[in-house]
Amino acid sequence: MKISQNTVVQLHYKLSDENGLLESSAQSEPLLYLHGHQNMLPAIEAALTDKTIGDTLDLVLTPGDAYGERRDDAIQSVMVKHLQGAKKWKAGMTAVVETEQGPRQVTIVKIGMFKAEVDTNHPLAGKTLTFNFEVLDVRAASDEEIAHGHAHGVGGHHHH
Incomplete structure (x- = not known):
């Protein structure tokens, strides 16, 4: 199954900037998200569309595609x-x-x-970011997940 609207994607990711690694899911649970519901940066969703289990992706995002330029009036x-x-x-x-x-x-x-x-700038504003993704699983989202707009289950959103 390919990543498309209303699929639940499980992936490992690494996030780096020009100074090195900022975040990695390798030591914890993979990330789970519902594709096509603005749960990820639009540039990431676009790059992951049509990928499938086992695919890896290296994505470099300029501030404009990531968290914006830093604003001095912030x-x-x-x-x-x-x-x-x-x-x-x-x-x-x-x-x-x-x-x-x-x-x-x-x-x-x-x-x-x-x-x-x-x-009030996002902590990652003004940075060029490199994301490394490894797609672990892709499945159709349930009606409930689509209604709620996010994935449920391990690594997904937990209702409190």
């Missing part, structure tokens, strides 16, 4: 109490902030008693 001031993810904050740490567009990852630039300056 420093914002937020109340420390709105930062999620840790008890004590230091510059350089990544926090999650709820916004009108949903949760966003931000990087702490400066931390005060009550206010923090955060960089």
Whole structure:
């Protein structure tokens, strides 16, 4: 079976930038996702379309195809109490902030008693990224998975 709209894909991946490996699924569970439902970057979905079990793919994405260019006007001031993810904050740490567009990852630039300056650029913005994929399994999605818009099962989304 080939990867296409409404297939559930199981794959191992490695993510690198110009400085080396950032992330790898090799030591943990493979990634499971539902194809064609914006669960992956569009450029990744496009590159994986029509691949099948056993295929490998090396994909280099410029910032424009990945997480965008860094914006210099992206420093914002937020109340420390709105930062999620840790008890004590230091510059350089990544926090999650709820916004009108949903949760966003931000990087702490400066931390005060009550206010923090955060960089709202995605942590990988401005980077050219190399993805290495190995397709382990492709199956038709269930009606429930299609209705929910994501894969279920090992490595998939778990409802809480």
